[in-house]
Each structure stands twice: as C-alpha cells, then as structure tokens.
C-alpha cells in the first residue's frame with residue numbers, strides 16, 4: 001500500500017496543513033511508501049509559491065476556483081484501489097475524503113489522529129464529543145482519511161516544489177449552478193475567544209444574529225451559533241458550536257435562545273462561567289448554567305451592550 005496526501009492550496013491554512021501532514025507522516029508512515037501528493041490549486045505557480053518541499057512527486061489539480069465536484073471527478077480517475085489517501089483537517093478535507101471513498105466504494109474515517117499499518121489498517125479518532133477514543137479498522141480500499149484538527153505540526157523542508165504533472169479540473173461541475181466563497185478562519189477567532197455569545201434558534205433571524213455579533217464584539221468577544229442558526233445561514237458554518245463544530249473553553253459563554261441540547265452543550269461545557277438567557281425557565285441549559293436569566297434575549301443583550309459601550 002502506498003499513501004498519498006491531498007493538499008488544499010486554495011485555503012489560507014495551507015502551510016498548517018503541510019505541517020500537520022508532515023508530523024503525521026513522520027509519526028505513523030515512516031516505513032510506508034509515499035506516492036504522489038495532489039495539490040488543489042489555481043495553477044502551478046501556486047505550488048511553487050508555497051516555498052516548501054511537499055513531496056518528490058507532486059500532481060497539481062488546477063482550476064480557477066475550488067469545486068469539490070471537479071476535484072472528485074479527477075481524483076476518482078487517479079485513485080488506486082489498495083492505496084491510502086490522506087486529506088487535511090479543514091472542511092474540504094473532511095468532505096472530499098468521505099465523498100471520494102463513497103464514489104470509489106472504499107472506506108473513510110474523518111478527523112483521524114493516529115494510524116497503524118499492519119495486516120489491516122487501523123485508525124483512531126475522538127468520538128462522543130471528545131470523551132472517548134475510538135479505534136476503527138478500515139477493511140476496504142481505497143482508504144480515505146482526513147486529519148483531526150489541532151494535531152502536532154512539523155516544519156516541511158524549505159525549497160521549491162516541482163510539479164511533475166498538471167491535471168486541469170473539468171470546468172463544468174454538474175449540478176452546482178452558482179458558488180460564493182467566504183474566507184475561512186485559519187486560527188484565533190471563535191476557538192480562541194475569551195468571551196463568546198452563542199445564539200440559537202430562539203434568535204429567529206439573520207438581523208438578530210448580526211445584533212448578537214455586534215454585542216459580542218462590544219464585549220471583546222466572538223459570535224458562535226447552535227446548529228439550527230448555522231443551518232438557517234444566520235451565521236457561517238465556521239461559527240457552529242458543538243460536537244459537529246467548535247469545542248470551546250472561553251472564560252465567559254453567554255447563550256441566547258439556545259435550549260442546551262447535549263450535542264450543543266458539549267461545545268461549551270468547559271467554559272469557566274456560563275450565562276443562559278432563555279424565555280423558557282425549564283430549558284435544559286438553564287439548569288446547567290452558572291446564571292440563568294428567564295427573559296427575551298434581546299433587551300438583556302441590549303442592556304449588556306450599552307454597559308460595555310459606556
């Protein structure tokens with residue numbers, strides 16, 4: 001079995017991806033044979049601009065903008081049934097690893113933090129809201145994994161990386177009719193915030209989400225959201241808190257219009273101090289919070305914001 005890395009050079013965190021992949025290769029794949037590395041990018045020059053030696057054999061998958069359908073169409077043709085494909089820890093890596101395995105009828109595990117190559121390939125990842133470590137045996141190739149967030153990093157060798165082959169991705173991406181790209185946070189932001197206001201379904205619309213964001217900024221903090229708020233596009237997906245999003249540990253977390261479902265609460269339970277604002281005094285979050293305010297969130301946050309602005 002050979003292994004291949006797939007790198008997203010459209011992303012601002014591309015160097016972090018290289019560093020995490022470098023440390024992962026060193027820790028778990030030092031005896032395995034490395035195949036090609038695929039770099040998703042605009043053009044060859046993007047690969048050279050990285051200023052890092054990605055791998056001996058680099059294939060550039062080029063297109064003006066990133067499209068998962070177009071990349072998958074190329075990778076599906078390139079894939080070798082018995083090989084291992086390692087994607088980075090970002091959203092693109094998780095999406096592509098799962099979709100590529102499904103297309104090629106292989107197996108996939110996302111957010112992997114360790115790997116063992118023996119008769120069968122086994123990988124480990126955190127499960128049940130980071131409370132347990134799960135070990136998964138991958139039975140069917142191609143084996144597609146994405147890395148967990150926040151793994152150890154290792155500086156890749158500096159130098160020019162030469163592209164051995166370029167494959168242009170197809171222009172038409174099938175059913176996608178339009179696309180808008182929003183910048184992703186590479187670091188800091190919500191995950192590092194000391195103060196977080198988490199908005200839930202109870203805020204009811206995008207305008208109120210903007211108001212919560214401005215309030216969070218007035219307090220020197222960041223906006224986070226529950227899943228219904230993210231799914232309604234009241235805030236970007238990278239603001240999602242919980243087992244499917246960010247696991248936080250701010251000094252203060254204020255929830256507004258959030259019921260406190262277990263999948264959400266896992267993302268804020270390590271906060272030093274939790275204030276819950278909810279019109280329903282019986283909502284689960286009210287029993288778990290340090291302070292529970294039974295009220296409409298809007299006047300409470302308005303008063304807090306005025307206080308902060310003074």
Ligand SMILES: Cc1cc2nc3c(=O)[nH]c(=O)nc-3n(C[C@H](O)[C@H](O)[C@H](O)COP(=O)(O)OP(=O)(O)OC[C@H]3O[C@@H](n4cnc5c(N)ncnc54)[C@H](O)[C@@H]3O)c2cc1C
Nearest residue numbers: 200201202226227242243244257258259263264278279297
């Ligand atoms: C596998 C899986 C993974 C999941 N992962 C996540 C995850 O990572 N993150 C996540 O958030 N969810 C996740 N969920 C969904 C989760 O189970 C809940 O459905 C979700 O968290 C509920 O969001 P909410 O509290 O915003 O909405 P609701 O449960 O609908 O609560 C809305 C609350 O707002 C209150 N309210 C209404 N109006 C006001 C007002 N004017 N002022 C103040 N309060 C008001 C209501 O009393 C209510 O308590 C997951 C679910 C599954 C099955």
